[in-house]
Amino acid sequence: MQFPQKRKLICVMLASALFSSASFAADDDVKLSDIEVVGTTPLHGVGLPKDQVAANVQTATDEDIERVQALDISDFMNKTLSSVSLNQAQNNPFQPDLQFRGFTASPLVGNSQGLSVYVDGIRVNEPFGDAVNFELIPESAIASMNLIPGSNPLFGLNTLGGALSIKTKNGFTNPGHSLEAYTGSFGRDSGTIESGGSDGNLAYFVTGSITKEDGWRDYSPSRVEQFFTNLSYADEDTTLDFGITAVDSDLNGNGASPIELVAADREAVFTHPDNTQNKLRMFTLNGTHWLNDTTMLAANTYYRKSDRKSFNGDGGEFEVDGGGNFVDDDGDIRTSAGTINVADFADPRYDVEVDGDEVEGLGLNNRSKTEQDSWGFGVQTTSFKQLFGRDNQLTVGASFDRSIVDYSASSEIAYLTDSRGTDGTGINLLDAQVDGNIDTNTYSLFFTNTHSLTERLAMTVGARYNWIEVDISGTSEGGEQDLNESGNSHTFKRLNPSLGLTYKLTDDMTTYVSYNESNRAPSPSELTCADKGNPCALPNSFLADPPLDDVVAKTIETGLRGKNGPVNWNASVFYTELKDDLFFFSSTEDDPADPRLNVGIFDNISKTARTGLELGAFGEVNKLQWFANYSYVRATFEDDFSYARDVDGNATTFNVSKGDRLPGIPAHNVKVGLDYAFTQQFSAGLTASYHSSQYYRGDEANDDKKIAGYRVVNLHSRYKVNEHLQFFAKVDNLFDSQYNTFGLYGEPGEAGLEQYEDQHFVGTNAPRAGWVGFKLTM
Numbered sequence: 001m002q003f004p005q006k007r008k009l010i011c012v013m014l015a016s017a018l019f020s021s022a023s024f025a026a027d028d029d030v031k032l033s034d035i036e037v038v039g040t041t042p043l044h045g046v047g048l049p050k051d052q053v054a055a056n057v058q059t060a061t062d063e064d065i066e067r068v069q070a071l072d073i074s075d076f077m078n079k080t081l082s083s084v085s086l087n088q089a090q091n092n093p094f095q096p097d098l099q100f101r102g103f104t105a106s107p108l109v110g111n112s113q114g115l116s117v118y119v120d121g122i123r124v125n126e127p128f129g130d131a132v133n134f135e136l137i138p139e140s141a142i143a144s145m146n147l148i149p150g151s152n153p154l155f156g157l158n159t160l161g162g163a164l165s166i167k168t169k170n171g172f173t174n175p176g177h178s179l180e181a182y183t184g185s186f187g188r189d190s191g192t193i194e195s196g197g198s199d200g201n202l203a204y205f206v207t208g209s210i211t212k213e214d215g216w217r218d219y220s221p222s223r224v225e226q227f228f229t230n231l232s233y234a235d236e237d238t239t240l241d242f243g244i245t246a247v248d249s250d251l252n253g254n255g256a257s258p259i260e261l262v263a264a265d266r267e268a269v270f271t272h273p274d275n276t277q278n279k280l281r282m283f284t285l286n287g288t289h290w291l292n293d294t295t296m297l298a299a300n301t302y303y304r305k306s307d308r309k310s311f312n313g314d315g316g317e318f319e320v321d322g323g324g325n326f327v328d329d330d331g332d333i334r335t336s337a338g339t340i341n342v343a344d345f346a347d348p349r350y351d352v353e354v355d356g357d358e359v360e361g362l363g364l365n366n367r368s369k370t371e372q373d374s375w376g377f378g379v380q381t382t383s384f385k386q387l388f389g390r391d392n393q394l395t396v397g398a399s400f401d402r403s404i405v406d407y408s409a410s411s412e413i414a415y416l417t418d419s420r421g422t423d424g425t426g427i428n429l430l431d432a433q434v435d436g437n438i439d440t441n442t443y444s445l446f447f448t449n450t451h452s453l454t455e456r457l458a459m460t461v462g463a464r465y466n467w468i469e470v471d472i473s474g475t476s477e478g479g480e481q482d483l484n485e486s487g488n489s490h491t492f493k494r495l496n497p498s499l500g501l502t503y504k505l506t507d508d509m510t511t512y513v514s515y516n517e518s519n520r521a522p523s524p525s526e527l528t529c530a531d532k533g534n535p536c537a538l539p540n541s542f543l544a545d546p547p548l549d550d551v552v553a554k555t556i557e558t559g560l561r562g563k564n565g566p567v568n569w570n571a572s573v574f575y576t577e578l579k580d581d582l583f584f585f586s587s588t589e590d591d592p593a594d595p596r597l598n599v600g601i602f603d604n605i606s607k608t609a610r611t612g613l614e615l616g617a618f619g620e621v622n623k624l625q626w627f628a629n630y631s632y633v634r635a636t637f638e639d640d641f642s643y644a645r646d647v648d649g650n651a652t653t654f655n656v657s658k659g660d661r662l663p664g665i666p667a668h669n670v671k672v673g674l675d676y677a678f679t680q681q682f683s684a685g686l687t688a689s690y691h692s693s694q695y696y697r698g699d700e701a702n703d704d705k706k707i708a709g710y711r712v713v714n715l716h717s718r719y720k721v722n723e724h725l726q727f728f729a730k731v732d733n734l735f736d737s738q739y740n741t742f743g744l745y746g747e748p749g750e751a752g753l754e755q756y757e758d759q760h761f762v763g764t765n766a767p768r769a770g771w772v773g774f775k776l777t778m
Helices: 005-018 062-068 073-080 259-264
Strands: 025-027 037-039 047-049 058-061 084-087 097-100 103-105 115-119 142-149 162-168 176-184 189-199 202-213 222-234 238-252 274-292 295-315 318-320 353-355 358-360 362-383 392-416 422-428 434-452 457-476 489-506 509-520 551-564 567-585 599-621 624-637 641-647 650-656 668-677 682-691 710-720 725-732 740-745 760-764 769-777
Touching: 037 142, 058 062, 062 073, 062 142, 062 682, 062 710, 073 084, 073 097, 073 142, 073 668, 073 682, 084 740, 103 115, 259 740, 259 760, 362 422, 457 509
Parallel strands: 115 162
Antiparallel strands: 037 047, 058 142, 084 097, 097 103, 142 162, 176 189, 176 769, 189 202, 202 222, 222 238, 238 274, 274 295, 295 362, 318 358, 353 358, 362 392, 392 422, 392 434, 434 457, 457 489, 489 509, 509 551, 551 567, 567 599, 599 624, 624 668, 641 650, 668 682, 682 710, 710 725, 725 769, 740 760
16 A cells, blocks of 8 residues: 555654654655654654644654764763753762753752653653653663753643653564674673564564663762663554563762862762662653544553662751750750760760851761652644645644652761761661652643645744643651642643744754743652741751742743755744742741751742854765864843852852843863864864863852863774674763762861861862773674
8 A cells, every 4th residue: 555645744754753863764755854843742653744843842763872882872962962061960970950051951849840751752851859860761771862942831831941752673673683882991891782674564672771880989889771662663654662671770979078078179078978769660652643644643551660769878967955965956856765875975986066056077877768640641643634735744632641759867876987978877767757748730731733824934823731730748847737738739730831933044944932831840859848937958958838929930041053065054042931930949938047058948939031143064075074163152040139048158149130140051162073084994173172161059149250161082992893793882981071960058167077178169070081882783
């Protein structure tokens, strides 16, 4: 049976969207290589030609990721994509904070998340805190990715500054078998197997990998085990893909260190351990079906179980009264052992002593356990019927997502060891014990319609309606605070519109303009940490708190893109305004400057903004492939407010003024990449980047010095012995540059480092490192 010409062209576009580097043809008169398609909804049913997308979408394939030899998808984006940078808040390569256009995707609960991430149409932001764990996305399973900028409402919640949409491999698109392994610096060893094939209408794909390393810092080993498989069916009218993802990770990222300690020993850690164990099991079913020659139905359903355990050995502050009894701000302390005295901690193995009314030599073991179960479905129809005699593409859809989260946390008093590790005492702080349950339902309706007003002018109109219900129950403060109190059922509703226009100035140049809106509902960790009279130790303490407003983002973008000979180029400017942005204040009305910087509340601030410019070009000349990107992001507070912070033991108030910069966001990012095929067998390349200075987290008033900007160069090479065997090697940080990517404030003396007085803590970079490996294909 032959496809009708209209459907044949659409199918070619879909195939092109899956692997844009393909050069085969569905028929003699339809070529894939001339068409680049971008998915406009999370479901990968049908997309639009890139010329009709009113945004600077960045795309990549598995071949691009393999060529750069990136550790994972976040590392690849940081090395190659415009407006992307990484903050090493945890100082573990598997746990970065990814910044895009001044918005964050982070594994740390409590960070203000602003990016949505989808894998095969399934949103993988964690239900608790909207966090993103990049190690839970198997790199070897990725077929292609789109980084969609702006507040595109069609990508649902959390798409304040952008969306990352990933499509996985299947046996039709990725046949063959391979074994890959590499080894090198930091004791990092990795092995990956991959196999795919098809027989008529059926296909399979399976991949698995194990990566382990000792880490370049002290006490920082990590291990990541990934598995993905896909079983597929396809005929002229229907496709089905059933996927299973299983990932286990055991990560030690011991966080930022005092800047004086880093100067003395870059490998040293402040306190340890800071261990996170993630366990993911995800089952997905995606399908498409042509109802007729001009209408496609696409749907998916999923079940996702994501469990997380954390153990953080940390410094702590304890006060005693005149009799040596531990007390809190109210004059007493509630522990699992009742009233305790400093004498109870006498132990010749540890140095515990009283200095005035403070106890030195003790810390905390903070434990948490998060069990997250989520499931849901999405469905959409896309019609290609002409309207008013011109091409028109209408997509209408709906989705439902439900998550149930069980969260528990505790803090145990611990001894600090000579290496600033911790040994538990078995005595817990009752006011830090939490047992919470969160039930979230999200209902969405959406549509998008692209109409060709003329042969050169296309208009896209869309909207998404979100209805989110969040119910929180359980207990905190050792069972004394009931989370079932009134105010812990929260509902957020909003209709978010979008509008875009594209115009082909010439056959090789297009201009566009767009406006879109999106929203993010406050996460449970934010909703339960908003009472000004009861600050929480993030994220360990939940309280029955007053409601917060959802964050609303509005983005306008305009730009040009085109092609001049072998050079593809783009230029764009954008402005995103966030109303009721959520911010963590380490202060309260009752305590204007709690010295523990992780203690405070979440609250809405009136407005923040991101203004930016992006310039990019890439091309291929003979044996050389190259790219160059420059971006400028001005992330600012657009509201006046005050906050307090401890400075050298004194409560100090800081005033934020309109125009002050948001911390942690470099204004300038420059990236260049080159790949040259010296022979048919040997190729080599580099990526080089520059990231400008940024403010420390906690310096929202911009009163302090900045973290200096930095430059880094990475090399990669590959030698193909024959069609089955190749060797590869890479060097990261070629010139062994020393720089910092993140900063905040802390108290070095909390962990026994009284010789250090500087309150600046930094997340620093890894030294020069190299790896070598091989890949065997069949």
